[in-house]
Amino acid sequence: MIVNYGFNATMTAKPGMGDELVDLLLTGLDEGNPGASEYCLVYLVSRSASNPDVVHITEGWTSEEDHHRIFAGPEAQAVVAKIAPMVAGESAYTDYVPVNGKAF
Amino acid sequence: MIVNYGFNATMTAKPGMGDELVDLLLTGLDEGNPGASEYCLVYLVSRSASNPDVVHITEGWTSEEDHHRIFAGPEAQAVVAKIAPMVAGESAYTDYVPVNGKAF
Numbered sequence: 001m002i003v004n005y006g007f008n009a010t011m012t013a014k015p016g017m018g019d020e021l022v023d024l025l026l027t028g029l030d031e032g033n034p035g036a037s038e039y040c041l042v043y044l045v046s047r048s049a050s051n052p053d054v055v056h057i058t059e060g061w062t063s064e065e066d067h068h069r070i071f072a073g074p075e076a077q078a079v080v081a082k083i084a085p086m087v088a089g090e091s092a093y094t095d096y097v098p099v100n101g102k103a104f
Numbered sequence: 105m106i107v108n109y110g111f112n113a114t115m116t117a118k119p120g121m122g123d124e125l126v127d128l129l130l131t132g133l134d135e136g137n138p139g140a141s142e143y144c145l146v147y148l149v150s151r152s153a154s155n156p157d158v159v160h161i162t163e164g165w166t167s168e169e170d171h172h173r174i175f176a177g178p179e180a181q182a183v184v185a186k187i188a189p190m191v192a193g194e195s196a197y198t199d200y201v202p203v204n205g206k207a208f
Contacts, residue, residue, distance in 0.1 A: 044205035101148035
């Protein structure tokens with residue numbers, strides 16, 4: 001399937017909470033969570049080597065509509081609710097549509 | 105295996121060469137090329153939805169040494185030599201180490 005919608009979001013965790021934020025974002029891949037969805041073709045959690053509190057998430061979806069529908073669901077919103085208190089300031093979004101590749 | 109070294113590089117193709125640059129970067133996944141290496145755990149080609157000449161590549165490697173060794177090899181250098189004339193200006197590198205996730 002082809003990715004028609006994607007983004008890269010860079011978040012800065014509150015001091016010392018980088019590991020926790022990475023772990024939480026990775027739960028997005030758990031059964032029933034957004035990253036495990038068949039509409040989500042890319043879900044990649046990365047982090048900065050120089051700043052342990054800077055975390056990146058790259059997502060690629062079959063469509064913007066699919067993303068928004070699943071993102072509005074209870075599972076996604078439960079993850080979002082846990083993220084909010086861990087993150088300092090606004091996340092920086094980049095216009096980023098995965099084309100192809102491999103990850104883990 | 106764990107990624108111990110990674111980066112995200114954003115390149116701007118010369119006007120109208122975005123598709124060609126994407127295709128060339130994707131050959132990095134071909135047998136014998138760097139992206140197909142067992143040391144390369146993440147190799148993801150993405151692009152901008154708003155600017156067809158902006159291309160991103162995210163890579164994650166078992167170690168910096170493994171990356172540099174394979175990157176110095178003839179296969180990688182052959183791809184690099186083809187990239188150079190397609191790209192305008194310098195690529196922007198981001199400190200970006202993939203932790204886990206899925207892609208295609």
